[in-house]
Amino acid sequence: MVRPKIPRTIRKKAKATFFKPDSVSLSGLEEIVLLFEEVEALRLADFKGLDQKKAAQIMDVSRSTFQRVLSAARLKTAKALSEGKAIRIKGGEFIMSPRGLGQGVGRGRGRGLGRGRMGGPFAAGPGGVCLCTNPECKNKTPHQVGLPCYQTKCPKCGSPMVRQG
Secondary structure: OOOOOOOEEEOOOOOOOEEOOOOOOOOOOOEEEEOHHHHHHHHHHHHOOOOHHHHHHHHOOOHHHHHHHHHHHHHHHHHHHHHOOEEEEOOOOEEEOHHHHOOOOOOOOOOOOOOOOOOOOOOOOOOOEEEEOOOOOOOEEEOOOOOOHHHOEOOOOOOEEEEEO
16 A cells, blocks of 8 residues: 655745746647645755755655656756747645745644644644635634645635634
C-alpha cells in the first residue's frame, strides 16, 4: 500500500497560473503542469536564494523531499522553455501557511501550537470559523467539529482553508 503524501506548506501562491510562448496560438499548444509546491520550491531556492535545508524547513518537508520537488520543477520549467510549451500552475498536496498571510507568529508552522500537543484554543471544539487562504476571497465558513480546516476547500474559490480563532 502506498503511503499518503504529506501536504507541503507553502507561504505564497503564484499570482499568475498560466504562461505561454509569445506568437503561438493556444490551439494545439502543449502544456506542462507545475504543482503549487514546485513553484514554491523554485521561489524559495532560486528567487529567495535560500539553501535547501532552510527552504525544506519552511515547506515542512525533509531536505531530500525538497530536493526532489525542486528538481522536478526545474526539469518541467526547462522543458517548457526549450520546447516552447505553455506552463499551467495547478494542483498538488499543500496547505497555506498562516505566516505567509501575515497572521500570527507562525509557531508550529500553522498547525496549532506545536507538534504533538492536544487541546488549546484551536482544538476541534465547537466554536471558530474556517478562513479562506485566498487573499482576494476571504470567505469564512463555520468550523465543523472533527474536520480540520486545512483539509477543507473554500466553497467559493476552491482554495484551502485555515482555522481562525
